[in-house]
Amino acid sequence: MPTSVCTAKASYKKAPGLLELTDTHIQWTQDGKKAPVVRFTHSEASSLFCSKEGAAQCRLKIAKYGDENGYNFAFTSPQPTASAEREKFKQELTAIITKNRAALELTQQTSVPPPSIPVTAPISNAPTPRIPPSHPAVSRAQSVVSERVNERRATTPIIPGNDAANDFRLRKKVLVSDPELASLHRDLVMSGQITETEFWDGREHLLLAQAAFENQKKGKPGQLVDPRPETVEGGEIKIRITPQLVHDIFDEYPVVAKAYSDNVPNKLSEAEFWKRYFQSKLFNAHRASIRSSATQHVVKDDPIFDKYLEKDDDGLEPRRQPAGDVDLFVDLGATLEDHGETGNERDITMQPGRQRGALPLIRKFNEHSERLLNSALGEASAAKRRKIDKDTYAAIELDDLRDSESSAGITLEMQDRERYFEGRTAAGSNGVDHEHLDFKTLVHEAKQNLQNWETNLNQLKIERKPGDAALMAMTTNVATRLDVRSRKNDIPVGLFTQMTTCQTAANEFLRQFWLSMYPQPNDVQTVVVATPAQRAAKAEKMIGYLSKTKEKVDALVRTAQADGVDHNRVEVAMKPLLNAVDWALTFYHTRKGAR
Amino acid sequence: MSTLLAVVLDLAPAQWHAAAKASTSPLPLATFIQHLNAFLNAHIAANNDNIIAVFAALPGTSVMLYPAAEPHVPVPDANSYTPFKLLDSAIIHGIERELDVIADSDNEVPVALVGALSKALCYINRLTIAQPTAKNEHALDPHILVLSVSPDLSSSYIPIMNAIFSAQKLKVTIDVCKIYGPETVFLQQAAHLTGGSYIYLERRDALLQYLTMSFLSAPALRKTLSVPTQDKIDFRVACFCHKNIVDIGFVCSVCLSIFCQPVPVCSTCKTRFPMKILQRLNAARPLLPSANSNGAARNSSPAGGRTNGNGNATRTR
Numbered sequence: 001m002p003t004s005v006c007t008a009k010a011s012y013k014k015a016p017g018l019l020e021l022t023d024t025h026i027q028w029t030q031d032g033k034k035a036p037v038v039r040f041t042h043s044e045a046s047s048l049f050c051s052k053e054g055a056a057q058c059r060l061k062i063a064k065y066g067d068e069n070g071y072n073f074a075f076t077s078p079q080p081t082a083s084a085e086r087e088k089f090k091q092e093l094t095a096i097i098t099k100n101r102a103a104l105e106l107t108q109q110t111s112v113p114p115p116s117i118p119v120t121a122p123i124s125n126a127p128t129p130r131i132p133p134s135h136p137a138v139s140r141a142q143s144v145v146s147e148r149v150n151e152r153r154a155t156t157p158i159i160p161g162n163d164a165a166n167d168f169r170l171r172k173k174v175l176v177s178d179p180e181l182a183s184l185h186r187d188l189v190m191s192g193q194i195t196e197t198e199f200w201d202g203r204e205h206l207l208l209a210q211a212a213f214e215n216q217k218k219g220k221p222g223q224l225v226d227p228r229p230e231t232v233e234g235g236e237i238k239i240r241i242t243p244q245l246v247h248d249i250f251d252e253y254p255v256v257a258k259a260y261s262d263n264v265p266n267k268l269s270e271a272e273f274w275k276r277y278f279q280s281k282l283f284n285a286h287r288a289s290i291r292s293s294a295t296q297h298v299v300k301d302d303p304i305f306d307k308y309l310e311k312d313d314d315g316l317e318p319r320r321q322p323a324g325d326v327d328l329f330v331d332l333g334a335t336l337e338d339h340g341e342t343g344n345e346r347d348i349t350m351q352p353g354r355q356r357g358a359l360p361l362i363r364k365f366n367e368h369s370e371r372l373l374n375s376a377l378g379e380a381s382a383a384k385r386r387k388i389d390k391d392t393y394a395a396i397e398l399d400d401l402r403d404s405e406s407s408a409g410i411t412l413e414m415q416d417r418e419r420y421f422e423g424r425t426a427a428g429s430n431g432v433d434h435e436h437l438d439f440k441t442l443v444h445e446a447k448q449n450l451q452n453w454e455t456n457l458n459q460l461k462i463e464r465k466p467g468d469a470a471l472m473a474m475t476t477n478v479a480t481r482l483d484v485r486s487r488k489n490d491i492p493v494g495l496f497t498q499m500t501t502c503q504t505a506a507n508e509f510l511r512q513f514w515l516s517m518y519p520q521p522n523d524v525q526t527v528v529v530a531t532p533a534q535r536a537a538k539a540e541k542m543i544g545y546l547s548k549t550k551e552k553v554d555a556l557v558r559t560a561q562a563d564g565v566d567h568n569r570v571e572v573a574m575k576p577l578l579n580a581v582d583w584a585l586t587f588y589h590t591r592k593g594a595r
Numbered sequence: 596m597s598t599l600l601a602v603v604l605d606l607a608p609a610q611w612h613a614a615a616k617a618s619t620s621p622l623p624l625a626t627f628i629q630h631l632n633a634f635l636n637a638h639i640a641a642n643n644d645n646i647i648a649v650f651a652a653l654p655g656t657s658v659m660l661y662p663a664a665e666p667h668v669p670v671p672d673a674n675s676y677t678p679f680k681l682l683d684s685a686i687i688h689g690i691e692r693e694l695d696v697i698a699d700s701d702n703e704v705p706v707a708l709v710g711a712l713s714k715a716l717c718y719i720n721r722l723t724i725a726q727p728t729a730k731n732e733h734a735l736d737p738h739i740l741v742l743s744v745s746p747d748l749s750s751s752y753i754p755i756m757n758a759i760f761s762a763q764k765l766k767v768t769i770d771v772c773k774i775y776g777p778e779t780v781f782l783q784q785a786a787h788l789t790g791g792s793y794i795y796l797e798r799r800d801a802l803l804q805y806l807t808m809s810f811l812s813a814p815a816l817r818k819t820l821s822v823p824t825q826d827k828i829d830f831r832v833a834c835f836c837h838k839n840i841v842d843i844g845f846v847c848s849v850c851l852s853i854f855c856q857p858v859p860v861c862s863t864c865k866t867r868f869p870m871k872i873l874q875r876l877n878a879a880r881p882l883l884p885s886a887n888s889n890g891a892a893r894n895s896s897p898a899g900g901r902t903n904g905n906g907n908a909t910r911t912r
């Protein structure tokens with residue numbers, strides 16, 4: 001016999017009956033009948049829709065997987081019982097549907113963005129207040145499941161190489177965001193020097209990063225809803241109302257949602273509602289800052305909206321009591337008993353509510369932040385946070401108060417140090433005679449040298465010749481350096497650009513070459529792995545390009561000569577590049593010879 | 596601008612004996628002291644707020660000569676400026692005292708340069724901490740001047756590097772004046788890494804000329820003044836295993852030791868590397884018959900094939 005979770009009088013297809021939720025099934029039985037007409041298991045429920053609050057009929061639609069039309073029930077008890085009953089059903093069913101979706105995702109392992117919270121979508125398509133998400137009790141196991149789903153979603157990016165269209169899109173994005181790479185791409189790929197695939201070889205990480213970036217789930221924006229007037233013309237204030245703004249306002253200020261459902265469309269039209277709201281004291285109380293006193297004169301008394309006005313939340317206790325225990329670390333009252341009796345001065349630096357005027361704003365910010373965090377942490381957070389709070393002892397154990405544990409570490413013991421350095425230091429030794437001298441004699445000699453130091457100091461005299469020589473040597477040293485620094489770049493722009501292009505192209509060839517020579521790292525997530533033959537072909541192709549580098553540089557040197565530029569400077573500038581190219585060429589031919 | 600100058604004197608008796616007998620421009624210790632005192636006096640005369648500290652590196656020991664723990668009070672002398680005399684005599688008496696202490700030893704051990712350098716850094720650190728920084732950000736422009744005559748001591752490589760890192764952290768410039776002996780690679784690095792000057796004396800007898808021109812100005816002024824410095828430093832990398840200069844080295848991911856070929860166990864820190872990494876790195880070995888290597892890097896055929904692992908082959912230049 002299944003246990004009943006909740007029941008309510010409800011009509012289905014205009015027939016009166018009883019809607020019942022058991023611990024396994026959802027069922028509806030027509031009055032006077034024994035067997036239920038509608039009956040399906042929890043796991044079949046896919047989504048839930050409610051009529052808006054205050055609508056003529058209190059309706060609830062439950063859709064099944066594979067049957068989006070679902071079942072439409074109307075709660076038939078007199079108000080407010082009907083609403084309360086529906087609320088109960090909504091809570092329970094929301095939990096069930098959340099679980100169903102989590103389970104489904106686990107099996108499908110898709111990387112599609114998560115469906116929106118399976119709570120309520122208004123049946124009417126007018127900007128209807130979204131009913132604040134309910135918080136059904138979620139079991140620990142279930143929360144773990146949903147967490148895992150989230151984790152997977154965060155760490156499984158689209159793997160480049162799977163899908164050409166997607167790859168193309170990613171590459172384009174990477175190039176757009178990196179002008180330097182884009183110009184290299186233009187120079188090499190567009191001009192046909194290397195292929196698109198070759199270019200991206202070894203740059204997979206850029207695509208991966210881009211894919212990961214795109215896959216990141218965006219959280220709720222942290223900004224406080226604060227509609228700003230667009231234009232101010234002759235005292236008129238214009239605020240553009242978008243569905244998003246309406247949603248945000250309702251979300252942030254449930255009282256506006258309530259006002260809306262109470263008054264629209266019976267007492268006020270949609271447009272009128274917003275017009276009056278933005279001029280009301282209620283709106284002014286909702287502003288994020290007490291910014292402009294200029295808008296103050298626009299605020300009008302409003303018999304409808306003023307009813308919803310709440311007293312400023314500036315009492316000593318906040319109007320909305322925080323749920324659960326307050327963490328001792330942030331509880332200003334927690335240290336109260338340390339003051340007074342013990343003789344300690346009262347804590348005057350951290351008094352709650354010392355600035356009464358700021359309290360409503362501070363509390364508004366706090367509530368906003370809390371809402372934001374809750375939306376980011378999801379349902380699991382409550383249980384998690386409480387778990388942390390429970391262990392008071394762990395909470396007062398601060399890392400800073402703990403003795404730093406000394407670790408022995410790994411001693412850096414270099415073997416054979418003497419041999420390592422002797423080769424380099426001995427070279428400069430300027431013929432020290434290794435005559436063996438008695439240490440005592442040496443010390444005595446040193447002491448002798450200290451005698452009559454005062455007389456010595458008074459007779460200080462530097463010979464002209466060595467002094468001049470030292471001065472000259474040091475001046476030359478400084479001058480050489482200054483000369484290099486002050487020499488300006490007078491290579492013509494055209495030639496300079498050619499040199500730069502030659503350099504970047506050869507660098508890319510070098511990169512491609514070494515990439516094909518060295519073993520491939522296995523940690524890059526890519527599906528496309530070049531075969532040894534492909535790699536060898538690529539290496540050969542790159543060597544072909546690289547062996548032309550010398551010609552190119554020679555051409556540049558000739559251009560310099562023709563332009564009347566000191567060609568030595570071009571040679572010096574290109575020398576490191578030629579060295580690197582030579583190294584690659586020699587490496588390639590040596591390896592080829594060794595095979 | 597006031598500066599804090601810490602001078603480290605290398606007082607190796609044997610090296611000074613040799614310096615006095617050098618074939619070209621000899622410099623006896625007595626003349627060195629003479630020039631040094633003139634330089635130090637110039638430093639404290641240049642600015643009222645200039646601070647001087649003098650440290651001596653002696654065989655097996657290091658000591659702070661000035662300011663002295665037990666100041667030697669000189670006889671008042673109408674012919675000399677008292678602050679000069681206090682400074683000069685403190686240094687001379689300090690050296691004499693220390694020489695007396697070591698006079699009974701039989702063998703000459705290397706000078707404790709690292710000890711002196713560390714003492715200088717500690718002293719600078721203390722003064723920097725004690726100083727209220729809010730008043731003037733660069734009220735103290737600390738620099739250390741090492742007057743060196745001894746060759747590099749290979750066993751002190753790591754301590755010297757540690758001293759260099761401390762100096763970098765404290766923003767202390769290390770200047771080096773190589774008066775006698777072979778070029779020291781360690782001190783070249785110390786000067787280079789801390790933004791100081793390394794000067795090798797070609798004319799020892801003109802020591803004071805070098806000192807005033809290169810080391811008297813505050814480090815902060817050098818951008819404007821352009822002081823001489825070394826024009827080339829040896830940055831080439833030698834492998835730890837054969838001491839060969841290498842173009843491509845294999846670096847231990849734990850202690851940064853450099854090897855010319857992949858090794859299963861790091862000889863420096865004893866870290867073991869997985870076989871897979873070794874295979875991968877072996878495949879990446881340079882095959883060039885390097886002109887520098889004396890056959891150590893044999894051109895064995897590479898292990899071949901692609902292998903797993905996150906190797907850490909690092910190209911060094």
Ligand SMILES: [Zn+2]
Nearest residue numbers: 834836837855
């Ligand atoms: Zn080696």
Ligand SMILES: [Zn+2]
Nearest residue numbers: 847850861864
């Ligand atoms: Zn190691």
